[in-house]
Amino acid sequence: MPDRDPAVTVRVARLHADDAARAAFLAHAPALDELARSALSEHDFSLEVELSRPFFRACAAWLGDAGERPAGFILAAIGADELHIHSVVVDPRARRLGLGRALTRAALEDGAATGQRIALLEVRRSNTAAIRLYRSLDFVAVRVRRDYYADPREDAVEMACELEPGALAGFDVVEVGGT
């Protein structure tokens, strides 16, 4: 699926593989932490901590120059043959411009290139925007996890996407209404 506006230039950098981009990104860590805390309802979210975890994968997106504040990022981790996407966050002022899709696509491409067979994530059942984003990249719902989230308590939809043909053969696909 093409990005929404082909006139918008989105620059994506792989922070796990690009020290300069990582430094430029972390220069804005306090503001980005605030953005993530508000977008994800995670009160103690810290990018410094997230990017120090072993096996992390992260990409950042800029709408303009890399010196400016990044407009979004994705955090993931690799383990065994899975890419686990933890969070995708886009600045509210830059939404619906294709950044979320560009970031998720970059993470999936990296996962496939490094031998992961599937990508997995959990998302709040009410998060229609994110579920539609993931569906547009061929994720399917494979499980509903009851009361997975707290504050507010809510079910998670576990979604999966195959990075290697046939990798989802053993998974059930579940219907999740309302999205």
Ligand SMILES: CC(C)(COP(=O)(O)OP(=O)(O)OC[C@H]1O[C@@H](n2cnc3c(N)ncnc32)[C@H](O)[C@@H]1OP(=O)(O)O)[C@@H](O)C(=O)NCCC(=O)NCCS
């Ligand atoms: C979910 C989120 C990352 C999407 O980022 P984005 O840059 O706005 O998404 P994109 O512009 O790439 O949109 C890609 C597709 O997602 C879907 N989508 C995105 N926002 C949507 C919305 N508000 N309503 C319905 N569908 C939406 C659409 O299918 C869209 O394609 P289209 O624009 O061609 O119709 C962003 O809304 C966000 O940061 N939300 C808060 C944090 C969050 O909930 N993250 C996900 C859980 S970790």
